[in-house]
Amino acid sequence: MINQTILEVNNLKTHFFTKQGVVKAVDGVSFSVDRGKVMGLVGESGSGKSITGFSIIGLIDPPGKIVDGEILLNGKSITNLPEEQMKQYRGRKVAMIFQDPMMTLNPVLRIDTQMIEALTTHEKVNRETALNRCRQALVNVGISSPDERLKAYPHQFSGGMRQRVAIATALLNDPDLIIADEPTTALDVTIQGQILYEVQKLCKKSGMALVWITHDLTVIAGLADTISVMYAGRIVEQGKLDQVLDTPVHPYTKGLISSVPGHNKRGGRLDQIPGMAPSLLNLPDSCAFRPRCPRVTDKCLKAPGETTVETARKIRCFNPIMGDAQ
C-alpha cells in the first residue's frame, strides 16, 4: 500500500486581530501526515502549536481568523468551512484530545450520556448499539469494568481515567485524524506510559493519523514518526524523527535538544538557550529566533524562507548547522 496522506496543511496563517495589534499565532505553517503515522508538533508555550491544532479542527473564534492557506483532509479542503459543514467533520473525521480532560467532559452529565451523544450526533443508531460501541471504546483504551464506568460522573474518575474517557470518546466515530494537544502533560509518568501505550496501539490498528502537540521532546522521541519544531508561529525545522533528533540543523532545535536534562550530562551545566520566546504581537520582520541565536549574522535581519535540505526535511534558517564543526 502506498502512503496515503490524510492531512495536508499548506501555508496556514491564523492571525488574531486584537486591540493591541495583529498577533500572528500561526504564520505560514505547512506539513502533512500519512495514514497510521504520528507527527510530533513540538514547541514552547506561545509558539502557536495549539492554535495550529485548533485551526485544523475549525475552532478559531474571533478575533482570530484563518487568513491564508489551506487545510486538506483526504484531499478535500476543510478550510474556513461554514459551521454546519464543519460539524460533519469535527468529531467524526477529525477529533481532538485536550490537555485537560475536563475541557472535553461535562461535569454534570454521566459518561454514558456524553459518549452516546457524541455518537448519535453523527450516526443514526439505537441506544443498545450505541451503548455497545461505547463499552467497546472504553475497553480499547484500557478501562476495565466499562459498564460501571459508563454510569459514573467525571468527578468520580482520576485524572488518568478521565483522559482515557476523553480518548475513547474521540475514537468513537473512528476518525481519520486525531489532534492531541498535550494530552499527557498533566499526568504522572506511569499513567502517561499507559496512555501512550493505548494510543500507539490504536494508531497501528486503525490506521488513523495522529498529530501529537507537546513541549516534551522525550515523549515525541518514543512515539512519533516525523517531527515539526515550531517557534514563534512558524515551523523552523521538520523531517523524519531520527534525522531531526540526531542531527538537528536549526540552531533552535539543537538548543532545545541540549536543554533536555538526563544522564548524559549529569551534574554539569546544561547548554541553555539564552533569553525567552518573543511575544507574537508585532513580531519584527527579522528571523524570530535572532535575539537568542548563537549563529546569528546580518542575513538574519530578513525572515528566512522555507528550504529543503534533505529528502523530506525542511528548515527556515540562513545559517543552518550543516557539516561544519559545531
Added chain:
Amino acid sequence: MTMPLLSLDNVSKRFVKPLDITERLLAKLGANLKDEVIHAVDHVSFDVNEKEVVGLVGESGCGKSTLGRVIAGIHKQSTGSVSYKGENVDKMTARQKHEVNLAIQMIFQDPFASLNPRKKVREIIGEAPLVHGLVSKNRLDYYVDELLERVGLDSSYKHRYPHQFSGGQRQRIGIARALAVQPDFLVCDESVAALDVSIQAQILNLFIDLKDELGLTYLFISHDLGVVEHLSDRVAIMYLGRIVEMASTEAIFEKPNHPYTKALLAEVPRLENRHKDFVGIKGEIPSPINPPSGCHFHPRCLHAKPECSQVEPKLKTITKDWLSACHLNDGVIDD
C-alpha cells in the same frame, strides 16, 4: 564521620479528618464510623549531608511535598524527629529554632501563586531579611540589587510587580527571596515543573551555579526523573508515604532494585529511546486513606508473593549505601 546537615528519624505526618456532628452522633449510636486518617508520610528516615543534592521522586499523592514541608518547618510532623546539624529541632530553644527556620528555605512549584501580587519585587525579596535584621534599612536597596543579579535578573526590576514578569523570571524572584535570608538548605518542590524546556534548563543551571557559589544543600522534589537524574547525588523513591528505595543516582538509574523503581524508570521517556513500544505499568496509585496492606505496591507489582500483601517490607541495606524495601531481597541478603 561527618555529621549530616539534616536527618529525619522515623518521621510520619498524618492528616486527620474528624467526624462531623451527625457522624459523631451516629458513631455514638453504634455505627462503624471512625476519623479519616491520611498517612501522608509514613515512618521516613534519611540523612542529607552538607553540599549534597538529594532527589525525592514519586507520583502525585505519594507524600513527597508533605515531607518537604515538614522539613521546611511548614508542617509539624506527627511522630518522629527532624534534626538539623545533629540537634533535634523540637528540643531547641526558640532562638535556635528561629535560626533553623531561616537556614531551611523552600522554593515552590507555581511561580504565579507563590509571589504576592500586590507587592513590588523589592518588598517581596527585601521584607524577610529586614525583619530578621540581616540587613539595615539603608543598605536594603543594595542588598536586593545584589540578589537580583545573583539570580540573573536586572536590578532595575525591583520596582515592578510580579505580573510584569514571565514564568521563568518569577521563579528567579522566588529563588532570590529564598536566598535573601542566607539559607544553607533549599527544599525545591517541583520548582521547574511549570516551566518551558529552554527556561527549565536556565533555572536548573542557576541551581547548579548557586550550589557551587554558595555551598548550598538541596532536597529536590520532583516527578520528573530526567531532572532528578541530572541534578542529584542521591535519590529517594517514595510510594504512598514510604521510601521504597534510596541510593546514589548512578546506582538507582543503572540497576534499580525495587520493582516500583524499575517500573518507574521504564516509563521515563528519553531522547535516545526512539519509536518505543510503550508497555505501561498496571493500575494507579491507590488512595492514601486506605492504603493496601503489607507492601503498598503489591497490587501493581509483577513479582508480588503472598507475604507481600501481609507483611510490610522494611527498608534494608542491600549493599553499601543502598536501601530498598522489598520482600524479593529477603534471603538474598542477610541482615
